[in-house]
Amino acid sequence: MAENAAQTSSIAPAVLHRLVKEGRAPRVLDVRMPGEFRTVHIPGAYNVPLGTLREHRAELLTHLDEDVVLVCRSGARAAQAEQALAEAGLPNLRVLEGGMNAWEMAGAPVNRGADRWDMERQVRLVAGSIVLATGLVGVFVPGAHLIGTAVGAGLTYAALSNSCAMGVLLSKLPYNKGPRVDIRTVITELRGKP
Template structure:
């Protein structure tokens, strides 16, 4: 997505205060959404959005702002919806992190670690353990090297296999997003 499709937290706050808030689609996992989200946003996880984008298009005829933790997943969602023909897409610059840093309110639920933090914990732990094990087991350090290669690929491709795997753990799933419920809410909200 190009830079003109980005909306700053300050501008979004002003639109909300003026009663001109766009539709907010939060593309994080249900667990992340439950932990903290912008009031009035709809949770449509990235994989659900990709799978049901045609159905969503019929209910998203006005301005849409995509939200995630930092903006990366929202940009991916924006690309998927733009390819499907949805105009007026914007991504919240810096995601919920920037929103909160700007002093805006987040609705909070039970606290949990976000996926990015979990990836850092798992990757760092594997590298640490295999590095130490390499002292006694020749070649064990190669597992850490493979993790490093995977993280490098994740940065270059803007995707993360470890994050996808971690998001499937029961801890991260939370209540499953039902697309029919989301569509009904989109229909009923002016």
């Protein structure tokens, strides 16, 4: 367990997979956007996007009385979710080490939906396109390259702060939103689990 909100408690994919196979699986909350969740997720996981989790953590708290594993693509959003739930008073939180990337690399089972680009790939496409376009335009328009420089600075800040403004903006596109997660449905599903 985490001794404080700054320290993240984690679980290795192999350990979680073993618990699932033994029928002792903890609650798995996937904090990615619905579009990402629909593409691939751990069987039995509940989709509670990070923003929804933060907004409704008090409601969720009463339905999460056992071990909870938080999952995202790589672990960063799950760590933020852990902090939010820990601040609300929920014990027994762990983050899946390496997120869905590590889970899939370990060969653990997944449910797959329609294939779509993950957020990191979308950020690379948009950032790279802006840098390329402003570099080419900069040949004819003095100073245009500074836009690409600003994007580079933003990406550097994103890496250092473990946050991404471009990713947040892209997550608001209909392509990434998927169907909206209804917190009442999630809570009903959480209640129904034996």
